[in-house]
Amino acid sequence: MKETRFFYVPDAGNLTELPADEAKHATRVLRLSVGDELLLMDGKGTFFRAEITVADNHRCLYRITETMPQEPAWEGHIHIAVAPTKLNDRMEWFAEKATEIGMDELSFLDCKFSERRVIKCERIDKILIAAVKQSHKAWKPVLNEMTAFERFVKQERQGDKFICHCYDEGDIGEGGEKPFLMDVLKKGVETTVMVGPEGDFSVDEVRLALKHGYRSVSLGTSRLRTETAALVAVHMMQLVNQVVRS
Amino acid sequence: MKETRFFYVPDAGNLTELPADEAKHATRVLRLSVGDELLLMDGKGTFFRAEITVADNHRCLYRITETMPQEPAWEGHIHIAVAPTKLNDRMEWFAEKATEIGMDELSFLDCKFSERRVIKCERIDKILIAAVKQSHKAWKPVLNEMTAFERFVKQERQGDKFICHCYDEGDIGEGGEKPFLMDVLKKGVETTVMVGPEGDFSVDEVRLALKHGYRSVSLGTSRLRTETAALVAVHMMQLVNQVVRS
Incomplete structure (x- = not known):
C-alpha cells in the first residue's frame, strides 16, 4: 500500500x-x-x-x-498540550511532524506568558488530515480548542500527567525536582505532557499543575524552542509506546 | 545566561x-x-x-x-547524512531543529533517487549559526557540501555507521535484517546515520553501503518524510548520548 x-x-x-x-x-x-x-x-x-x-x-x-x-501502531494514549508559538507556521510545522511521528491528542493552552491567544483549529485540522493521509495513520489525532491553562489542569484526566518547565526546585518548592521525561514514561499508559510558551509557564501555573497531579519533568539539557520541545516530547512518548519497532 | x-x-x-x-x-x-x-x-x-x-x-x-x-553536553559524535528534500524549506527546517536538539555534523547526499541535486550550503550554514546562537550551543555543527552517495560511503569513517531504508531483508539479501536504530546505538561512540530521499535509497546503494560497513536500521513503524526521519534519527542519537539528562 x-x-x-x-x-x-x-x-x-x-x-x-x-x-x-x-x-x-x-x-x-x-x-x-x-x-x-x-x-x-x-x-x-x-x-x-x-x-x-x-x-x-x-x-x-x-x-x-x-x-x-487496523491494529494500533502504539500503546497508551499520547496527548500533548502546548502553548501556541507567536509564529503560526511553527505550530503548523509541529502539528504535521507530531502526526507523522504519531500522537493521539493535541491541545492548545492559553497561558499567562502566551504569545498567541487565538489559534485557527480549522487550519490545524487540515494539516492533521494531510499528515494522516501522507503517513497512512489509521487514527486521526483528536484536536482540542484552545483552553485556559487553569481550566485544562483542573480537567479530569486518566493516566500520567507531566509539565515541562525550566525552573529549578528552589523556584517551585515542593515537588519541583525534575526527572528526565524519557526516564519516567511508562509503556501502555495514557500520558499527557504540557509544554509552555516561549516565556515558559509562570511559577504559579507550575504550582497549580503540581497540585492537580502533574509531575515536573525535563526534556534534557538542550535549550529548545516551544515547538521543538513539544515534538521531542511526542517522540519520547512514541519511543516508549511503540508496539513493534522494526 | x-x-x-x-x-x-x-x-x-x-x-x-x-x-x-x-x-x-x-x-x-x-x-x-x-x-x-x-x-x-x-x-x-x-x-x-x-x-x-x-x-x-x-x-x-x-x-x-x-x-x-564549555563542557560537551553529549558524548560521541552525532553525524547525520541526508538526501535533500525537493522543497528547500523542509531541509532548512530540519537543519534548525537538529541543531537545537544537538548534532555534531551534517552531510548532504546525492543519491540515485534524489529530488534535489544542489543545496546552498551558505544558506544552511546561516541557519545553523542562528540555531546555535538561539539554543546556546558551544559547538557549531560541521557542515559538509553535497557528496555523491558512492563517494560518501567509501570515505574512511570512525565508529558505527547506519543506513535507514524501507526495504525488506528479501529485497537486499545478506545483511538486510533491520534492527530499530534506538536499540543498536551505543553511548559515547562516533555514529553516522544515512537517511535517503523521498524515493528511498536504491537497492544497489543499500548493498554498497552494507559492503562498506554500514548496517541497515529501521526508525520504527511510522511512515516518515525524509526530513522527519532525519530529525528522529538525530533525536535518538542525542537521547543515547546525553551526559546529564535533567
Whole structure:
C-alpha cells in the first residue's frame, strides 16, 4: 500500500459519496473514473477499499469492496498540550511532524506568558488530515480548542500527567525536582505532557499543575524552542509506546 | 545566561572586532555602546565575555574580559547524512531543529533517487549559526557540501555507521535484517546515520553501503518524510548520548 493515495472520509463506512474536496481531487486532479479503485480512511481505525460507481465534475460515488480494520501502531494514549508559538507556521510545522511521528491528542493552552491567544483549529485540522493521509495513520489525532491553562489542569484526566518547565526546585518548592521525561514514561499508559510558551509557564501555573497531579519533568539539557520541545516530547512518548519497532 | 543574546565570532579569542553583520546588529539594532557587555561564542567550545571598546555605525571593537570553556553536553559524535528534500524549506527546517536538539555534523547526499541535486550550503550554514546562537550551543555543527552517495560511503569513517531504508531483508539479501536504530546505538561512540530521499535509497546503494560497513536500521513503524526521519534519527542519537539528562 506504500504508494497509494488515501482519501479521508470521516464516516466512510456509512457513506457512498466522497466529500466535495476529495471528490474534486479524485475526478479532476487524479482523473479517476467509474470502476477505478479508491483507498479510504475514516480516521477512526479503519481503512476501506472501494470502487467508483459514479464520477462527474460535481461528485464521486463509491461502493465499499473491502473493510480493513487496523491494529494500533502504539500503546497508551499520547496527548500533548502546548502553548501556541507567536509564529503560526511553527505550530503548523509541529502539528504535521507530531502526526507523522504519531500522537493521539493535541491541545492548545492559553497561558499567562502566551504569545498567541487565538489559534485557527480549522487550519490545524487540515494539516492533521494531510499528515494522516501522507503517513497512512489509521487514527486521526483528536484536536482540542484552545483552553485556559487553569481550566485544562483542573480537567479530569486518566493516566500520567507531566509539565515541562525550566525552573529549578528552589523556584517551585515542593515537588519541583525534575526527572528526565524519557526516564519516567511508562509503556501502555495514557500520558499527557504540557509544554509552555516561549516565556515558559509562570511559577504559579507550575504550582497549580503540581497540585492537580502533574509531575515536573525535563526534556534534557538542550535549550529548545516551544515547538521543538513539544515534538521531542511526542517522540519520547512514541519511543516508549511503540508496539513493534522494526 | 538564559536571556542573553550571543554573538557568533568564529575566531573570537584572537580577534578584537565583531564581524560586519554582528557589528551592525550590536550597534544599530541593539544600540549597544562603549562599556556594554557582549557574550561571544566561537562555535568551537568556548564562550567569551567581552566589553565594547569602540562602537560606531561601521564597526564594533571589543576586549575579552572572561574566557569560558564549555563542557560537551553529549558524548560521541552525532553525524547525520541526508538526501535533500525537493522543497528547500523542509531541509532548512530540519537543519534548525537538529541543531537545537544537538548534532555534531551534517552531510548532504546525492543519491540515485534524489529530488534535489544542489543545496546552498551558505544558506544552511546561516541557519545553523542562528540555531546555535538561539539554543546556546558551544559547538557549531560541521557542515559538509553535497557528496555523491558512492563517494560518501567509501570515505574512511570512525565508529558505527547506519543506513535507514524501507526495504525488506528479501529485497537486499545478506545483511538486510533491520534492527530499530534506538536499540543498536551505543553511548559515547562516533555514529553516522544515512537517511535517503523521498524515493528511498536504491537497492544497489543499500548493498554498497552494507559492503562498506554500514548496517541497515529501521526508525520504527511510522511512515516518515525524509526530513522527519532525519530529525528522529538525530533525536535518538542525542537521547543515547546525553551526559546529564535533567
